[in-house]
Amino acid sequence: MSEASAPHAADRRELTAAQRNAVAELLRVSPVADELGRRFAKAGHELHLVGGSVRDALLGRLGDDLDFCTDAHPDETLRVIKGWAESIWETGREFGTIGCQRDGLRLEITTFRAEAYDQVSRNPIVEYGTDLAEDLKRRDFTINAMAVSLPEHRFTDPHGGLDDLAAKVIRTPGTPRESFGDDPLRMLRAARFAAQLRFAVHPDVHTAMIRMAADLDRITAERIRDEFTKLLCGADPITGLRLLVDTGLADRFLPELAGLKLEIDEHAQHKDVYEHTLTVVDNAVSYETEGPDFVLRMAALMHDVGKPATKAVGPDGRVSFHHHEVVGARLTKARLKALRYPKDVTAKVTALVALHLRFYGYGRGEWTDSAVRRYVADAGDLLPRLHKLTRSDCTTRNRRKAAQLAADYDALEERIARIAAAEDLARVRPDLDGNAIMELLGVPPGPVVGRAWKHLKELRLERGPLDRDAAEAELLRWARDEGIVE
Helix, strand or coil: CEEEECCCHHHHHHHHHHHHHHHHHHHHHHHHHHHHHHHHHHCCCCEEEECHHHHHHHCCCCCCEEEEEECCCHHHHHHHHCCCCCEEECCCHHHCEEEEEECCEEEEEEECECCECCCCCCCCECCECCCHHHHHHCCCCHHHCCEEECCCCEEECCCCHHHHHHHCEECCCCCHHHHHHHCCHHHHHHHHHHHHHCCEECHHHHHHHHHCHHHHHHCCHHHHHHHHHHHHCCCCHHHHHHHHHHHCHHHHHCHHHHCCCCCCECCECCCCHHHHHHHHHHHHHHHCCCCCCHHHHHHHHHCCCCHHHHCEECCCCCEECCCHHHHHHHHHHHHHHHCCCCHHHHHHHHHHHHHCCCCCCHHHCCCCHHHHHHHHHHHHHHHHHHHHHHHHCCCCCCHHHHHHHHHHHHHHHHHHHHHHHHHCHHHCCCCCCHHHHHHHHCCCCCHHHHHHHHHHHHHHHHHCCCCHHHHHHHHHHHHHHCCCCC
16 A cells, blocks of 8 residues: 555555454455456556545544545446445445445445535535545545545545544544534534543644534434444444533433533532443443443433432432432433434333332342342343443442442342242243133133233232132132122
8 A cells, every 4th residue: 555645744654553453354355446446447447445445544443334436436336336236235325326236345436525514404404526636625524535546556645534534533524613514413423432442632623513512403312322322333432421411412312421420519419320330330330241232231321310319418418319210211212212223222121210219128128039139020131231330330439338238239130140040930821821811711812811811911010920720819819809700
């Protein structure tokens, strides 16, 4: 990979080290990328690996999704890849992007753009550009404004992205005001890259984020949701979350987060709920075993959002937050709905927030087997996440208290395992199914069957498994009390 455009002297010092990563990564994808470059060149067009793909190659973390830019328009791109690509999709065509697959690589090829917002609308105005320099200038950050030509492998870096990559700094190619004015979502993207890459935002970028935070209101909930999800699932979500709060961006789409900064009364001490929440998120990350878990992280983030509305100071000066889990679940559901998260994701996060306090009290010896069954039944498939969330929520600095809570939860998990081994708690169901209920009571399908089923399930949770005779006797007793049978 040779150097075609690198105006900063530091590029020559840093490029050699970065090239080691880039060359290794590019060699892996070169058979496909260079072949594609030759096809574009034969058709009289340029092709460049660009943006995040170049950044990740330099960082030694290039994936199987590659981004390219070209002077060819979408119709011309289609002609070049037709018969070569194994599959083609045009879902991004209105933005000048054609996608295809080849040898296990997903390729997205976008026409040079001179994209801008009209400062009012929520969607970009797409205009095709004429050259690479113009395309790179319009990109969000310098670390995403580098390109490698194909098949020649000429490196182009007109805005010092390589310097910023080495310094781990997020900076805009032009002024931050111009960049964020074009697309306010870039402010949220700055926080997202800080979380993903563990980079710091440049002071000028930070200042612009504060001054222009309100411009984020121009962006659709869906676009904000997607960027925030990537931020929360980043390697260092805490840095990203702090940026959102410190710059005021969180106030625009997640005001509950900044709202956790409760005023601390010197006469009514309680722990800092905001700092506690960030610690819980960090703890939750440490419990993940199969990559980022958005549902767990979001539940950790939202678990105490009901506290500001429920804060009360008693006569003894103690602070309480009674039923904050109920209020928090309601606020969580409303916020995720406003951000257009899928219903199943919203339901899972909301349920975890509602359940996160259920464990407390177990250590006092008050839980019966029935309570354990209900804990497992109410959590359902969320039980593994609830275990992680509950453990993450223990942030006390009192070592004795922390050790006791951990031991109590260890005991609860062992008890769950013991009862589950005997009763198959993962699938707690009544001892009689719907058909048996209808046959025994002589009723057709309908509300009565549902009520009977619910009664038997409650009985199952309360007493554990019943044999057939006992279950039928209980059902008949219930039916008589309800006036369903004589």
